[in-house]
Amino acid sequence: MFYPSDALRMSDQIPMLDAIKQEIQREVCKIENDLWNTAIFIHEHPELGSQEFQAAEKLTGLLEQHGFTIEREIAGMKTAFRAAYSLNGTSTPTIAYLAEYDALPEVGHACGHNLIGVMSVGAGIALSKIRNGLSGRIVVLGTPDEEGGGGKIAMVKQHVFDDIDAAMMIHPGSKNVKRKWNLAAFSVFVEFFGKPAHAAAKPFEGINALDAMIQLFVNVGLLRQQLTDDVRIHGIITHGGVAANIIPEYTRAKFVVRASELARTYQVVEKFKNCVRAAALATGATERIHLDEDSIYEPLLPNDTLIELYAQNMKRVGVDVEEQPAGELGGSSDIGNVSQVIPAIHPTLSIVSPGVDIPGHSREFAIAAKSEQAKIAMTKGIQALALCGSDLLGNIEVLNAVKAEFEQRAVKNVA
Incomplete structure (x- = not known):
């Protein structure tokens, strides 16, 4: 188990840093209405993964308005972006805020991504207003299609994170939780090929691909x-026909297979x-199975130092953050x-x-995401x-301390 270092516990005791934090809170209040209006706009104009053109334009427009340099269509994705701001002319260290803004089919922003995007953008803007006492670079990354293809996966493969020292984001939920683990997730596509025939006159001449698919669901249920x-x-x-x-001569299905460890997920597949x-x-x-190797969601590698820093700062703004219950698996990201x-x-930040x-x-959570x-x-x-x-920069x-813990965990994870 890792614990916050003495440096982390002393952060709030640095007089200049405490004054900076007070200034940051004031800056957030100045932009709160603009950010909320943006969150509502994104909520009312839900766009599916990789189609979030209006959301990306709204968020980059805000960042550009506040002096950020914008790169659009990064990592080969039309709705991905990178916004950067250097404090006092310095480029290191670099921290990143991750913005999501894709919606779900039919239920819209039932995962609250309209809020994720504006929270990360707002944090970057507020931090950029500090003129003294901080050094480094602030990056806001627009990461499309979290719900489907995983925009961050493409960004990792395209080395977008190579010059970034730490990344943060907050996910809306019903509780305030220090989320320290989630599930790996693999997308698997299954097709069955049969032979058509008249379902009444000569069904015995056919091979029913739908029966195969139904049998697959039964098999999974027993497994x-x-x-x-x-x-x-x-x-x-x-x-289905x-x-x-x-x-039916042809059927197709999409499955998601999840487990808490990557190796065990492969075993379950x-x-x-x-x-x-x-x-x-x-x-x-006849069957055909396709595992989408390009969209494998890996489990979260925890960082106690960084999550405790977050909890410490949440407490400063009046929110107590709980430990993640041992039996709560969560989803995948x-x-x-x-x-x-x-x-x-x-x-996870409660919005209820x-x-x-x-x-x-x-649908109830979608309503909560605009309440x-x-x-x-x-805010x-x-x-x-x-x-x-402000603590990191x-x-x-x-x-x-954050990076040292990461290095220790990464080595252990590989071993």
């Missing part, structure tokens, strides 16, 4: 009994593939891939009233992220 508690397998049928009176093959064998269909190459955190629990990816409670939480989140930035010992 779950022998899986560890940290494993999740879930899927949807994206093509063309007409009720034709034996092999068991899943056996379920596919068994379904094909039972029905006479492409920030896991970022955390494998640099220190990164992904805490105390005692209320609204599940993510629901007055969400606005209050957004506190912006402040906490910017305050963490105002006290090199804190940043060194």
Whole structure:
């Protein structure tokens, strides 16, 4: 177990740094309304992954207005961006705030990404207003398609994070949690090929690809009994046939296979593939399995020093952050891939009233993401992220402690 260093605990005791934090909080209040209006606009104009053109334009417009240098379409993605601001002419160290802004099909911003984007942008802007006492560079990265393809994965592969020392973002939720782990996630596409026939006159002449698909779901359901508690397998049928009176010759589905460790996820995928093959064998269909190697979401590599720094600054703005319960697995996020190459955190910030629990990816959560409670939480989140930035750029010992823990964990993770 890692604990915050003496440098971290002393950060708030540095008189100049305390004055800087007070100034940051004032700066956040100045831009709060502009940021909230942007969050509402993004909420009311939901765009799916890699199609977030309006959201990206709104966020980069705000950053440009406040003096950030913008690079658009980075890492080969049309809605990705990099916004940079150097404090006092210095370029190192560099910290990054990660902005997400994609919506979900049908339920819109039911994951609160309209808030994630503005919190990261707001933190970068507020921190950029500090003229004395800090040195380094602030980067805001627009990371598309977190829900589907994983924009951060492409950014890692394209070395976007190579010159960044630490990255931060906040995810909306129903509780204030120091999230220290999540699940790896693999996307697996399955196709079955059969033979069409008249479903009434001569069904025995056909090979039913839909029966194979249904059998696959049954197989997975039975497999779950022998899986560890940290494993999740879930899927949807994206093509199930063309007409009720034709034996389906083709079906297709997308599954997501998750586990808390990367190696175990690969093991579960092999068991899943056996379920596919068994379904094909039972029905006479032919199977095709495709594991999307380009969109593997890795688990989060925790950084206690950085997450405790966040909790410390959240407490400063009036929010107590809880430990992640041992049995709470959470979902998956492409920030896991970022955390494998640099220190990164992904805490959860409540946007609902105390005692209320609204599940993510629901219509109710989409409503919560534009509520007055969400606005209050957004402002506190912006402040906490910017305050963490002031610690990292105002006290090199804190940043060194964060990086030292990352190096220790990374070595252990590889071993």
